Amino acid sequence: LGRVNEALSTLALAVCERVGTPTDYGAKTTKALIQDRLNITSREANRRTDMAKSLGGRVTLTGQAQPPLFPLVADAFNEGRLSADQARVIKDCLTKLPTFTSQDNRDYAESTLVDKAPSVRVYDLRAIFARILAHIDPDGQGPTDATDRTMYKVTLHARDNGDWEICGLLDPVTGGVLNGLLTQRTKIAKSVEGSLRAGGSGTESGVLEDGTLVDMTGQRLSAQEWIYERFATLIG
Known part of the structure; x- marks a missing residue:
């Protein structure tokens, strides 16, 4: 029930991120809005808004619907199969994949972490990802001119x-x-x-x-x- 509650909260926040207007409630951003309304720390508000952006549905500038950045993680999280901590760790791991990683390898990494999560400790997920990363990038570094897209x-x-x-x-x-x-x-x-x-x-x-x-x-x-x-x- 706790997992489902957190998932519903994340989905609601994702909707607010897409169509909400924080200024209507006297806040500059969605993060500031929930930090004030829920009386939570800035760090916790940042965690929740980041989860919403990564695991909630998205829309393009023209209004077309797009799936979450990590759809498998989002599905497992929304169904209660992943805790918020598990989903966050998997999301953090996946964002560290080199920019040259193929979509097949990205899908493999995501599906493997989601499948393993229920039977291992949260800490172990990072070790599993390290082995996946070693397989994808055995040299330990991508092209020297590659830039992580999340930096833009x-x-x-x-x-x-x-x-x-x-x-x-x-x-x-x-x-x-x-x-x-x-x-x-x-x-x-x-x-x-x-x-x-x-x-x-x-x-x-x-x-x-x-x-x-x-x-x-x-x-x-x-x-x-x-x-x-x-x-x-x-x-x-």
């Missing part, structure tokens, strides 16, 4: 004055696209800035691609400022 992220944080801080790590393709979108505009803007200056008049002018003259007096932005303005335009 973008985080936003609201400051008290209403400003937003953004930071993150992008994969090569995404980063290249974004850099191109930002710096292309920057190069165009800087070339416009210096393309024409009215001699002796005390004004600075630029020429747009269609030949239009633009008064740029006092508007000489730095490269970083141009990139920011382009980024703000893309978001808008």
Whole structure:
């Protein structure tokens, strides 16, 4: 009953993660919401929201349903065959699989850990995974240029004055696209800035691609400022 109760709680939290609006309840995030409402620690709230993201159903940006990240673990957890601790340890192990691991090997690792879990200690699951990992990656390391997909992220944080801080790590393709979108505009803007200056008049002018003259007096932005303005335009 305890396992089923925890599974139902995780499923409910997964729904809140997908369609809930924490701000309606005065919270910035789902984690903050349950930490306040359930009077639990930040660590426990983080554990529960992480479980919900990994073992709950997901949707794409277009609203299409997707299975959980670890469907076999999710099924066993929801049916009460796995405890929350067992499910968490298996999830943590599976996220450590090298990025080059084939889907067949990922399925094998997940099914093996789920099958073994009811008959071994939680501690033993890590030892079983270590043997699986040694079989998948006998050299103990993947390609030197491989990056764990879980490391890619973008985080936003609201400051008290209403400003937003953004930071993150992008994969090569995404980063290249974004850099191109930002710096292309920057190069165009800087070339416009210096393309024409009215001699002796005390004004600075630029020429747009269609030949239009633009008064740029006092508007000489730095490269970083141009990139920011382009980024703000893309978001808008």
